[in-house]
Amino acid sequence: MAGVILQRMIVLENISKSFDGGNRFSVENVSLRVPRGKLLVPLGGSGCGKTTTLKMINRLIDPTSGRVLVNGQDVRDSDPVQLRRGIGYVFQGSGLFPHMTVAENIAVVPKLLRWPKERIRAHVEELLELVNLPAEQYRDRLPQQLSGGQQQRVGFARALATGPEVMLLDEPFGALDPVTRDELRAEFVSLRQRLGLTAVMVTHDMLEALLAADLIAVMNAGRLVQLGTPYELMTHPADAFVAALIASPKHQMEKLQAMTAANGT
Ligand SMILES: Nc1ncnc2c1ncn2[C@@H]1O[C@H](COP(=O)(O)OP(=O)(O)OP(=O)(O)O)[C@@H](O)[C@H]1O
Numbered sequence: 001m002a003g004v005i006l007q008r009m010i011v012l013e014n015i016s017k018s019f020d021g022g023n024r025f026s027v028e029n030v031s032l033r034v035p036r037g038k039l040l041v042p043l044g045g046s047g048c049g050k051t052t053t054l055k056m057i058n059r060l061i062d063p064t065s066g067r068v069l070v071n072g073q074d075v076r077d078s079d080p081v082q083l084r085r086g087i088g089y090v091f092q093g094s095g096l097f098p099h100m101t102v103a104e105n106i107a108v109v110p111k112l113l114r115w116p117k118e119r120i121r122a123h124v125e126e127l128l129e130l131v132n133l134p135a136e137q138y139r140d141r142l143p144q145q146l147s148g149g150q151q152q153r154v155g156f157a158r159a160l161a162t163g164p165e166v167m168l169l170d171e172p173f174g175a176l177d178p179v180t181r182d183e184l185r186a187e188f189v190s191l192r193q194r195l196g197l198t199a200v201m202v203t204h205d206m207l208e209a210l211l212a213a214d215l216i217a218v219m220n221a222g223r224l225v226q227l228g229t230p231y232e233l234m235t236h237p238a239d240a241f242v243a244a245l246i247a248s249p250k251h252q253m254e255k256l257q258a259m260t261a262a263n264g265t
């Protein structure tokens, strides 16, 4: 039994969140499990509760009711600071401190943990390498001296600074042009697999979810509408809402395939 629980790295049990004492619920009775090493993508329109759900995993928000387990442990029993050391967080927008250099941004938590200066310096270099930003070129820049894609890379590096097993990402590619977005998504998918990270990555881009996710959690008005693999959602949408959501990229792909086939014959 313990083995089974450990395989589920993140477990949400009937979590609900009301910000107004129970009149309205931003998240209502959501239950789901993310197996170790897998990527779950909560997907849905603006205001459906994606960010709130994400923040209940690392206790940036505490649920009104329900339970969250990370690595088999109820997060309410862990010290929030300790908990967040094991959980990298990439904020909606880049969330970098504008007055700090790239190196200082990445080093925020290691500094809090009082790592020796030399260890921090070496680790920042490694992390910048990992996200494909040459340290000597970028280390001392301010966020405003970086492109959106480069800022997002620094956001990844910062989230990876304490060697977490879990990553939470809130629309990490939201503000990027489509080419940069594709490139960064592919890099993130490979980085995640290489590091064996369990991750929850919010998006409202259906195609992005289909391309990157092991599991998709479709949300609507705070409720979980369907949880399944991209294939399951495409072949067996639970209701008209999910069907409509996947229809758009599916139609686009069908059109592309038809075009390719027509030109190939
Ligand atoms: N701190 C808060 N106080 C009051 N209401 C909040 C708070 N945070 C979120 N909400 C409300 O909860 C609902 C869900 O918000 P949430 O940020 O989770 O949505 P989202 O799915 O991430 O949307 P988006 O795609 O626009 O980022 C919204 O109606 C929002 O106004």
Ligand SMILES: [Mg+2]
Binding pocket: 050, 051, 052, 092, 170
């Ligand atoms: Mg959000």
